[in-house]
Amino acid sequence: xxxxxxxxxxxxxxxxxxxxxxxxxxxxxxxxxxxxxxxxxxxxxxxxxxxxxxxxxxxxxxxxxxxxxxxxxxxxxxxxxxxxxxxxxxxxxxxxxxxxxxxxxxxxxxxxxxxxxxxxxxxxxxxxxxxxxxxxxxxxxxxxxxxxxxxxxxxxxxxxxxxxxxxxxxxxxxxxxxxxxxxxxxxxxxxxxxxxxxxxxxxxxxxxxxxxxxxxxxxxxxxxxxxxxxxxxxxxxxxxxxxxxxxxxxxxxxxxxxxxxxxxxxxxxxxxxxxxxxxxxxxxxxxxxxxxxxxxxxxxxxxxxxxxxxxxxxxxxxxxxxxxxxxxxxxxxxxxxxxxxxxxxxxxxxxxxxxxxxxxxxxxxxxxxxxxxxxxxxxxxxxxxxxxxxxxxxxxxxxxxxxxxxxxxxxxxxxxxxxxxxxxxxxxxxx
Amino acid sequence: xxxxxxxxxxxxxxxxxxxxxxxxxxxxxxxxxxxxxxxxxxxxxxxxxxxxxxxxxxxxxxxxxxxxxxxxxxxxxxxxx
Numbered sequence: 001x002x003x004x005x006x007x008x009x010x011x012x013x014x015x016x017x018x019x020x021x022x023x024x025x026x027x028x029x030x031x032x033x034x035x036x037x038x039x040x041x042x043x044x045x046x047x048x049x050x051x052x053x054x055x056x057x058x059x060x061x062x063x064x065x066x067x068x069x070x071x072x073x074x075x076x077x078x079x080x081x082x083x084x085x086x087x088x089x090x091x092x093x094x095x096x097x098x099x100x101x102x103x104x105x106x107x108x109x110x111x112x113x114x115x116x117x118x119x120x121x122x123x124x125x126x127x128x129x130x131x132x133x134x135x136x137x138x139x140x141x142x143x144x145x146x147x148x149x150x151x152x153x154x155x156x157x158x159x160x161x162x163x164x165x166x167x168x169x170x171x172x173x174x175x176x177x178x179x180x181x182x183x184x185x186x187x188x189x190x191x192x193x194x195x196x197x198x199x200x201x202x203x204x205x206x207x208x209x210x211x212x213x214x215x216x217x218x219x220x221x222x223x224x225x226x227x228x229x230x231x232x233x234x235x236x237x238x239x240x241x242x243x244x245x246x247x248x249x250x251x252x253x254x255x256x257x258x259x260x261x262x263x264x265x266x267x268x269x270x271x272x273x274x275x276x277x278x279x280x281x282x283x284x285x286x287x288x289x290x291x292x293x294x295x296x297x298x299x300x301x302x303x304x305x306x307x308x309x310x311x312x313x314x315x316x317x318x319x320x321x322x323x324x325x326x327x328x329x330x331x332x333x334x335x336x337x338x339x340x341x342x343x344x345x346x347x348x349x350x351x352x353x354x355x356x357x358x359x360x361x362x363x364x365x366x367x368x369x370x371x372x373x374x375x376x377x378x379x380x381x382x383x384x385x386x387x388x389x390x391x392x393x394x395x396x397x398x399x400x401x402x403x404x405x406x407x408x409x410x411x412x413x414x415x416x417x418x419x420x421x422x423x424x425x426x427x428x429x430x431x
Numbered sequence: 432x433x434x435x436x437x438x439x440x441x442x443x444x445x446x447x448x449x450x451x452x453x454x455x456x457x458x459x460x461x462x463x464x465x466x467x468x469x470x471x472x473x474x475x476x477x478x479x480x481x482x483x484x485x486x487x488x489x490x491x492x493x494x495x496x497x498x499x500x501x502x503x504x505x506x507x508x509x510x511x512x
Contacts, residue, residue, distance in 0.1 A: 034480055036501050041479055047450045048433075074499070093503075094492055113481045125463065125474045135478030139452030139498070141459055228472065258481075357476070357484060360469040385483035385494070390476075412483075412494065 001422065004030040004070075006313050007086070007103035009077055009261060012040020014291030014302035015109030016060050021310020022107075023067035030101060031069055032088055034076040038064075040111055041131060042299050046138035075099070078417070079408040080265050083284055089417045096413075098420035105286045105313050108262050108274070109306070112292035114156075114252035115393050117341075118355050118363070119348035121221030122251070126230030130160045130252035137167045144168030146247040149233045151175040151218045153339045154254035155200070155298070161210065162203040164250070171210045173244050175235050177253070178339050179215040186338040193331065195300075213237070219348055221249055238344065254339050256393045257293040263406040278322055279312040280305050288312065297332025304328060346398050355398075356391040358384020366395070372404045385412045436504040453497035453508055454478070454485040464497055465511035472510075487511050 006022040008015045011033035023029040031038070039045060043057035064071060072090075079087040085102045114129040121127065128136065130152055137143045148169045150161045153176060161171045176183070190197045204212070219241065220234040232243040259267075262274045268283035269275060273295050280288045290305040304325045308318045349355060351364035361381040375381045375395070382388035382395075387410075388403065395401045409418070417423070434449040440460045447456055454475040457464050463472030464487040475485035480499045488509040489495040497508065 034499065036499060047448055047452070047455075091495070094490055113479065114477060116476075123467075123471060123473065125472055128475070129477045129482075132476055132478035135498070136452070136455050136458060136475055139455040139478070140448060140450070141455035357467070357473070357482070360467050360471070385486065386481065390482050 001100045001102065002030060003102040004028050005104045006030075006107060007101050007105070008032065008069075008107040008109055009086070010040065010109035010111055010291070011035075011038035011071060011073065012109060012111050012291060012302065013043055013057075013060070013299055014111075014306040015040070015107065016064050017303045017306025018107050018109060018288075018290060018309045018313075019069040019071075019306075020060070020064050020067050021307055022313045023064070023069035025310070025314035025316070027314060029067070029069040030103075031064070031071045032075040032077065032101070033071075033073045036074050038071055038073060041135070044135055044138055047140040049138075076411055076413075077261055078410045078413050079423070080261065083265060083286055086261075087423055089413045091414075096416055098417045098422040100422045103286075105288065106265075107309050107313070108265075108267075108282075108287065108289040108293060109291050109302075110258040110261055110293055112255035112257050112296060113389060115254050115256045115397075116251075116390055117253050117345050117348060117397060118353050118394055119218055119220055120350055120353050121223060121230075123354050123357055124221050124223055124230050125228065126247065127221050127249045127251065130154075130156055130250040132252070133248060133250035134160045134163050137164060137169070142167075143248065145170065147172050147245065148248045148250055149173050149175065149218070149235075149244050149246045151177075151233065151235070151249065151251045152253045153177045153341065154252070155335065155339075156252060156254070158200060158203040158212075160250055162206040165207040165210075169248075171207045172246055173235070174207070174210060174212045175216040175218060176212065176214050177217040177342055177345060179342075182338050182340075183214055186334055189334055192327070196331075217342070217345060217348075218249070218251060253341060253345070254335075255292060255296045257296065259293050260389075260406050260410050262287075262289055262293060264408065264410060278325075279318055280309045281312070295329060295332045296335060297328050298335075301325070301328035301332060341397065349398070355394055356381040356384065358386050358391075361391075366399075371399075371401050375401075387411070436502050436506075438502045438505075439507040441509055447502050449502070451502045453487070453489065453500040453502055453506070456502060457485070457487065457497060457508065463510050 005027040006029045008031040019031040075088040077088045216237045222232045224231040232245045274289040288309045291302040349363045359380045464485040476482045485497045
């Protein structure tokens with residue numbers, strides 16, 4: 001068992017920013033993360049660029065290390081008892097250990113995942129999430145010389161294309177489903193945040209020779225003759241359809257917030273996001289939430305929200321930061337509007353297209369069912385290891401099915417983790 | 432020169448840069464991480480530990496998400512069937 005005055009779940013930019021402030025104010029702080037390294041998705045480091053000292057991530061991690069906060073990576077939270085303790089599993093090597101973390105104040109900084117939409121061929125090897133391929137390239141997958149189509153929606157497509165080009169990939173086409181008529185006013189609205197314009201331009205410049213097609217989306221990933229590799233992507237703009245030969249497809253449709261832990265704790269949601277007040281406090285008095293689970297708004301929002309939470313936990317004023325936080329939140333709302341999914345995307349899956357990748361459930365088995373419970377009982381859709389994290393948002397997009405419940409364990413864990421004495425602290429005295 | 436480690440993928444020995452993520456090596460070696468319930472090869476999709484498509488058998492332990500694992504010297508990875 002470990003105890004903290006402030007427990008932060010998630011060591012991305014938001015969680016790091018929060019942990020720095022609480023620890024610097026003398027609060028005993030623990031920051032947990034599921035990944036083997038801190039930084040989250042946006043500050044993920046590459047195998048070949050580790051230890052670059054001038055980056056914002058490096059500075060933030062240095063400051064966190066000096067602040068006295070304890071950073072624990074490869075810890076995955078899988079259960080919450082009440083609002084005083086959570087359980088996390090750590091699997092390193094062949095060892096599985098469970099730790100109970102008691103806290104006074106809890107900060108949820110669980111980030112977001114990519115939204116996927118099924119289309120014929122999306123389960124072929126060679127098809128990845130947009131951020132997914134970037135993460136894998138950073139992890140050591142050599143994309144040099146490979147022809148890549150980047151498709152889907154959101155500002156992430158620009159960042160991914162730029163990074164893949166930097167790794168030597170030949171980005172042959174970027175297909176953004178949002179129409180130009182939505183993107184243009186968004187770009188204009190950024191005049192108040194010139195840093196974001198500059199970043200966008202910098203990204204675009206790094207793959208200048210590649211077309212960035214708006215109002216264009218993938219309708220199928222086409223296999224090679226042996227059926228094992230990707231040969232091309234079929235793209236369409238609604239009028240015209242063509243094939244783009246490529247080796248890899250990086251495709252993601254913006255982001256879905258990771259709200260499972262918040263829901264398990266009993267935090268109130270507002271739409272798909274965790275409801276918070278101006279100090280990022282959830283409906284539970286000692287639980288805060290920051291970053292993407294409160295609204296997909298990117299790095300700057302995460303950093304300012306992290307700082308606000310840190311000060312709020314320490315009982316310090318946060319008023320001076322609220323204007324900045326509000327502006328970033330507004331940016332998030334503009335993102336959602338700009339990159340809203342077009343109707344056509346909901347109809348890409350054919351009857352044979354798999355929807356649930358864990359259980360290999362095709363679209364044909366789901367049509368005509370009434371909702372999640374029906375689908376689970378009839379097909380096992382959403383009952384595999386990802387626990388519906390991938391097919392859940394898909395079915396919400398296609399059929400409007402809302403998730404029915406969140407139950408522990410939040411992630412599959414080895415049976416021995418559930419049997420651990422840390423999971424049953426009172427079993428000895430009650431026996 | 433960056434440090435290197437030896438890892439075995441489906442019986443084949445490979446030398447990789449220390450710090451390389453296991454799922455990236457599977458892709459590099461063109462080996463699937465797992466065979467799906469209907470017999471199809473799958474590799475990493477999300478790259479961040481969420482989709483569970485990159486599960487493989489690592490040092491005899493099944494269901495390890497290889498995108499959350501860094502290669503260690505002497506590690507043995509097999510496609511999960």
